[in-house]
Amino acid sequence: MFAGDRRVWRAAVLVGVPLLALMAVYCLKPRFYYTGTNSVEDTAPIVELRAGEQFCVPALHIPAGTAAVRLRVFSPSTQRPALHLTLRLAGRAAIDSALPPLAVAAERPTNADFTIPSTSSRRPSLGALLCLSSAGLVHLGGTALTAPGLDAPTLGGTPTAARAAIWYLPPAGRRSGYLQRAGSIFERAALFRPGIVGAWTYPVLLFAVLPALALLALRCLALALAGRGRRLAGWLFAIAALNACCWALITPVFQGPDEVDHFAYTQSLVERGAKPTNDPQAPVLRWSSSENLALESTSFLTDHQIGDTRAPWLTAQVREYERRERHDRPSQGDGGGYTTSAAHGPVYYLALAPAYAATSGASIFSQLTLMRITSALIGALVVLFTFLLARELAPSRPWLGVLAALLVAYEPMYGFVSGIVNNDVGVNATAAALELLLIRLLRRGITIPWGALTGVVLLLLPSAKGTGLSLYPIAALAFAIGLWRHHRRADLAGWAALALSAVLVAELVAHVVNPAFGPPTGGGVGGVNATASAIGSNANAVSEALHHFPDYLAYLWQVFLPRLPFMTAHFSPGGYPGFVIFIERGWAAFGWYDVLFPGWVYTVILAVSLLVLLLMPWAARREWHWISAHWAETLVVVLTPAAVIVGFTAAYYSATARPAIAEFGRYAFPAIGPIALLVVGALHAAGRRRLPLISAGLLVAMIGLSYASQLLTLTAFYG
Numbered sequence: 001m002f003a004g005d006r007r008v009w010r011a012a013v014l015v016g017v018p019l020l021a022l023m024a025v026y027c028l029k030p031r032f033y034y035t036g037t038n039s040v041e042d043t044a045p046i047v048e049l050r051a052g053e054q055f056c057v058p059a060l061h062i063p064a065g066t067a068a069v070r071l072r073v074f075s076p077s078t079q080r081p082a083l084h085l086t087l088r089l090a091g092r093a094a095i096d097s098a099l100p101p102l103a104v105a106a107e108r109p110t111n112a113d114f115t116i117p118s119t120s121s122r123r124p125s126l127g128a129l130l131c132l133s134s135a136g137l138v139h140l141g142g143t144a145l146t147a148p149g150l151d152a153p154t155l156g157g158t159p160t161a162a163r164a165a166i167w168y169l170p171p172a173g174r175r176s177g178y179l180q181r182a183g184s185i186f187e188r189a190a191l192f193r194p195g196i197v198g199a200w201t202y203p204v205l206l207f208a209v210l211p212a213l214a215l216l217a218l219r220c221l222a223l224a225l226a227g228r229g230r231r232l233a234g235w236l237f238a239i240a241a242l243n244a245c246c247w248a249l250i251t252p253v254f255q256g257p258d259e260v261d262h263f264a265y266t267q268s269l270v271e272r273g274a275k276p277t278n279d280p281q282a283p284v285l286r287w288s289s290s291e292n293l294a295l296e297s298t299s300f301l302t303d304h305q306i307g308d309t310r311a312p313w314l315t316a317q318v319r320e321y322e323r324r325e326r327h328d329r330p331s332q333g334d335g336g337g338y339t340t341s342a343a344h345g346p347v348y349y350l351a352l353a354p355a356y357a358a359t360s361g362a363s364i365f366s367q368l369t370l371m372r373i374t375s376a377l378i379g380a381l382v383v384l385f386t387f388l389l390a391r392e393l394a395p396s397r398p399w400l401g402v403l404a405a406l407l408v409a410y411e412p413m414y415g416f417v418s419g420i421v422n423n424d425v426g427v428n429a430t431a432a433a434l435e436l437l438l439i440r441l442l443r444r445g446i447t448i449p450w451g452a453l454t455g456v457v458l459l460l461l462p463s464a465k466g467t468g469l470s471l472y473p474i475a476a477l478a479f480a481i482g483l484w485r486h487h488r489r490a491d492l493a494g495w496a497a498l499a500l501s502a503v504l505v506a507e508l509v510a511h512v513v514n515p516a517f518g519p520p521t522g523g524g525v526g527g528v529n530a531t532a533s534a535i536g537s538n539a540n541a542v543s544e545a546l547h548h549f550p551d552y553l554a555y556l557w558q559v560f561l562p563r564l565p566f567m568t569a570h571f572s573p574g575g576y577p578g579f580v581i582f583i584e585r586g587w588a589a590f591g592w593y594d595v596l597f598p599g600w601v602y603t604v605i606l607a608v609s610l611l612v613l614l615l616m617p618w619a620a621r622r623e624w625h626w627i628s629a630h631w632a633e634t635l636v637v638v639l640t641p642a643a644v645i646v647g648f649t650a651a652y653y654s655a656t657a658r659p660a661i662a663e664f665g666r667y668a669f670p671a672i673g674p675i676a677l678l679v680v681g682a683l684h685a686a687g688r689r690r691l692p693l694i695s696a697g698l699l700v701a702m703i704g705l706s707y708a709s710q711l712l713t714l715t716a717f718y719g
Helices: 008-028 182-188 201-225 232-250 259-272 289-297 315-327 348-358 364-393 399-411 413-416 424-444 448-464 464-483 489-517 526-548 549-560 577-587 599-622 624-630 631-652 665-686 691-718
Strands: 044-049 054-063 070-073 083-088 094-099 110-117 125-134 139-146 161-162 164-167
Touching: 008 201, 008 691, 044 083, 044 161, 044 201, 054 164, 070 083, 083 110, 094 110, 094 315, 110 413, 182 201, 182 464, 182 691, 201 399, 201 691, 232 364, 232 399, 232 413, 232 691, 259 289, 259 348, 259 364, 259 549, 289 315, 289 364, 348 364, 348 424, 364 399, 364 413, 364 424, 364 631, 364 665, 399 413, 399 665, 399 691, 413 424, 413 577, 413 665, 413 691, 424 448, 424 464, 424 631, 424 665, 448 464, 464 631, 464 665, 526 549, 526 631, 549 577, 549 631, 577 665, 599 624, 599 665, 624 631, 631 665
Parallel strands: none
Antiparallel strands: 044 139, 054 125, 070 110, 070 139, 070 164, 083 094, 083 125, 139 161
16 A cells, blocks of 8 residues: 555645644634524525514424524614523423523624523424514515525514524533544535435545555555556546545535536436526526425525535435425426526536436436536546646656646546536536647647547537636647648548537537527627637626736736726725635635635645745746747647636626626636646746655645545535
8 A cells, every 4th residue: 555655655644744733732622503494594684573563484494402592683773682492392391591681783693592401303393383583673684586485484473585594502601623523524415415324424435445545546556656546547536436436425515606506507418418508588497396305495595505504414304305396296397497507508507418318317426426427537637637648748658648637637626616516527528628629739649539529629629618618728829839840741631530520519509509508608600709609607707808818917906916097997995816816716615605725725725726826937048948849739738728717717707896806717627737846837936856755745734734635515504
């Protein structure tokens, strides 16, 4: 197991032991916890409760060990009026609890914690009814809805189109560490999963699968450094795929960005034979009845869950979903309305269609899980292509490719995104394939098979997602250099194959794929124009950026650096857009970007990132002989991340200041392979003799951050 270069294993001890100690402290530290919540977000004041009125919430599930019930209350005055709560539990007498008036900040949320006799530690009480009254005017926090819905709360006996946020607390002062509650966490995480997944799954993942993958990753690097690695590409693909599959089982259902809409796209393709509509006014359900039932049963009320909201924790909620599914028999084919995914081409979703179809007789949660696993396999292709790309650039030093590939595999946000249903996974894999083909073309020239493959990938890229068009300038540059280098008569057939295959794919998309699965995603005719318009709702913004180029440059400046006095303000004051986009959201912002590490973790990531940037010129000076001999390949690798970043920031350009930052770090992942290569290149600043030890230390730190991210996600939702 510990074969290969010993420097790797020394680094594993030096860096890994402190990281493991830090994670152990995180898991053992006693902390405040909830016994549960009703899984409703506190997004805003939703109910106006006046003196003499009663607000009641039926069908609550009170978890075992609950000794207090918390509601969020807003008072219009500086004195919150007296509150009275009545709780009726199945098989028990009504429980009354009161809170006296309290001095508060006006219009600021306050916690109203009503103590109750501690519920049984053996099983939850079902069918509880909570009623709240107030001696004066207050507002209650929760989530507003468009219609009352099933088991709607009532105000004065009238159903309300809202849900109140409720939390359940243990006895006052009780604290507990995550390790103490590991059994409960694992049981909660197994809810709303395929039948094969149980509480046993999560200790196996955390204490067997993930540690084994980490050891295997380090062994691959150690053997490659010792010149003994065999079948490295296959091992790297397997490590990345299994790590992403672990993410697929750890992340709660539909708790990935826009996952609800990407699932709906695939379901629409399989059930209706058409993609979702592009018309926001179309009278078609956004989600099918079956997906709507699954979302309602998991309390997915507003496209995302934030703050101290928790996913459903009780088996009774799963049983209630199963009962309703058997009774209502919701349709899987009545969706296909306008969604955020409607603007994209069907390439990625067609790849997931077999996984969906293979589980057609199972629950929607089994379908989603198998689709996630398929997505994980697609995401692992980027790791494989990164390894092959590095081998093209440095064939005599294969361990550099192993390092670059593993840095991609263990980038926490990349692993998380690869383990959900999101078409970013498709564009990442297609972009990585194109980058590999471009470097291969520059180094080896062009042949008919490789030229044809390049043309196919080139045209599939924007069909996977319109943002893939940002790589077209890089492709044009590579083709120009390649044509200059390889323009003999024997090369003409390869160039012709490239052009012909691109035209054929464009026509195939325009005249076969689009008519088969729905209208083109935008104006224009032909495959090229149809895919070019796939940038979607941000297409006009790209045009705006081009038409206001000096102001766009000011916008791009403000993403990374403080605004200069003569520049128009494009972001709200006080924030650092680049830090939010590339450090927080690019490294570790899980769920719907609301599961975050403490701030100091991002400070460390920022410091390391800046250090890598500073080391790049020094490394270039040390390796100038290699760079000068491979200037074209180096130019393509360096410009690829720049092109991707310019592309997606142009898509989100706004001439006026926006109240919120719209860009996300995952939009840079089409260039994650070249970025990893640049990091590996920067490490050469330490010299080739010290490079292996430093590289191994960085890899161990990345593996530790990935593992900590999986622990964080699991405990944030279920702890």
